[in-house]
Amino acid sequence: MFKDGIQLYPDADEDVNDFIELVQQDLIGCCGFSNDDEGYKQWGQNMYFNCSVSDSMKDLNKLACAVPESCCKYKDGEIKNLLCGAGVLNKSPSEVSNQIYTRGCLKGIGDIIAQNSLVFGIIIAVVLVVQMTTIYFAKNLIFQIKQQIRKWRYNHNR
Known part of the structure; x- marks a missing residue:
């Protein structure tokens, strides 16, 4: 459901969208579904966020090569910015790790279980x-x- 929801986001069912946003932003602090440290790149499979848009259309489509706002890291009291994840899909995790969550949500779940196994x-x-x-x-x-x-x-x- 999560993996399919990424491909259909934001056109998916509202509950699926809310679930993805909740998991990524509030529960785990992750981006994408994968089990690696480059989970955010999975958002390239989404038709709104992928980088295949022509250069002339990138000015119109501000979401090209971006990730959803729920992948963004915020400090306490910081105002949310819908375009905080713009242009991150073609960058390395080290370049964007201060801006967005880079690890996939499966890796995030694994990390939580490992940290709290006792x-x-x-x-x-x-x-x-x-x-x-x-x-x-x-x-x-x-x-x-x-x-x-x-x-x-x-x-x-x-």
Whole structure:
């Protein structure tokens, strides 16, 4: 969905566009879908952002060789600029890394998981302990109920 959304952006469904913007700007700080440090170049597959526009049309199409505004890095209190990512697709990551997020979102997710693997491991362990404890108590309750049924039958069959 994310990869297809990049190709169709901004003509895609509004929810898909919002999801792409949320992931890129707010959740992960990434640009594009790929699993590398040049994820922003994937926006070249989009018909609005690709660099194949003729030089005479580039003056009309300010989005040519650009990335969406959700790829841009902002400092606190800085005013957002819709053209902050203009002309970055034909530049190297080192040239634009202060201006936009360059890593792909899959790499961003991988980095987050790697940085927080201990936290994820603890959460998984706690969930497993809670589940196993619940299963133990449920089995114990079943055993006690069966024991009471046997006692009741024994006392009523005398």
